[in-house]
Amino acid sequence: MANSVEEKFSLREVLDTFSLCLSENKEVYVQHYVEGWRGLVRFMNSLGSVFSFISKDAVNKIEILVNFLNGENGAHYVTIQSMVKYELDNELVDLTRRDKHPESGCRTLLRLHRALRWLELFLERLRTSSEDSKTSVMCSEAYNESLAQHHAWIIRKAAGTAFWALPGRQTFFDVMNVGTPEQVVAMLGNALPLISEVYNITENLYAQHDLLQLP
Numbered sequence: 001m002a003n004s005v006e007e008k009f010s011l012r013e014v015l016d017t018f019s020l021c022l023s024e025n026k027e028v029y030v031q032h033y034v035e036g037w038r039g040l041v042r043f044m045n046s047l048g049s050v051f052s053f054i055s056k057d058a059v060n061k062i063e064i065l066v067n068f069l070n071g072e073n074g075a076h077y078v079t080i081q082s083m084v085k086y087e088l089d090n091e092l093v094d095l096t097r098r099d100k101h102p103e104s105g106c107r108t109l110l111r112l113h114r115a116l117r118w119l120e121l122f123l124e125r126l127r128t129s130s131e132d133s134k135t136s137v138m139c140s141e142a143y144n145e146s147l148a149q150h151h152a153w154i155i156r157k158a159a160g161t162a163f164w165a166l167p168g169r170q171t172f173f174d175v176m177n178v179g180t181p182e183q184v185v186a187m188l189g190n191a192l193p194l195i196s197e198v199y200n201i202t203e204n205l206y207a208q209h210d211l212l213q214l215p
């Protein structure tokens with residue numbers, strides 16, 4: 001009993017983790033970024049095994065970044081900015097096709113970065129939704145506007161099927177464990193600008209170095 005209380009998911013805590021991502025000079029801490037994703041994956045796992053193919057991929061990418069952070073060159077992976085500089089300076093990124101560095105930090109983080117755009121779009125829809133809005137529709141619209149453009153047909157099909165298994169809006173809100181729908185809306189209103197800022201800083205950094213299409 002004590003365990004289940006301790007482990008109860010709170011979306012507020014997860015989104016707070018994203019607020020820790022930014023340093024004073026607006027660099028993005030990799031540690032907090034992956035912690036934020038870990039929390040989101042926990043939330044997704046609580047929705048059922050139909051999402052496990054998605055969470056496996058996310059966990060795999062989180063682990064790749066954690067291994068860099070804990071590895072001998074970990075000091076270079078403290079922020080996304082230092083990671084990009086280190087990997088580019090040392091030719092550790094496959095720029096045109098996957099070859100010597102198929103799992104660089106830069107390409108791995110890019111996949112999560114694209115997913116962060118999906119999250120931003122989905123949460124914004126959720127924030128402005130009404131009682132009869134369908135989470136499956138909000139989720140697939142957000143997906144089609146973001147991640148889908150980078151996914152093969154088979155992945156899009158599987159994702160589209162999984163979205164139909166999403167619980168309704170009220171159950172979703174309950175699992176988020178934030179409080180009343182009004183409190184959820186307020187919390188999303190506070191969290192979204194932070195998520196957008198992390199997204200925009202990363203997007204600009206990747207654009208500046210021409211890294212947005214890494215294979």
Ligand SMILES: CCCCCCCC/C=C\CCCCCCCC(=O)N[C@@H](COP(=O)(O)O)[C@H](O)/C=C/CCCCCCCCCCCCC
Pocket residue numbers: 011040041043044047051053054055057058111112114115118123126139143147155159166176215
């Ligand atoms: C209101 C509560 C907040 C919502 C909580 C959302 C929880 C979401 C948690 C995790 C999201 C999944 C992140 C997925 C990362 C996908 C990265 C990716 O694009 N990987 C593909 C490309 O990788 P490489 O092959 O190039 O290495 C890979 O092919 C993908 C495979 C799996 C399918 C990914 C489908 C993504 C759908 C995202 C929507 C998740 C919906 C969850 C609904 C709660």
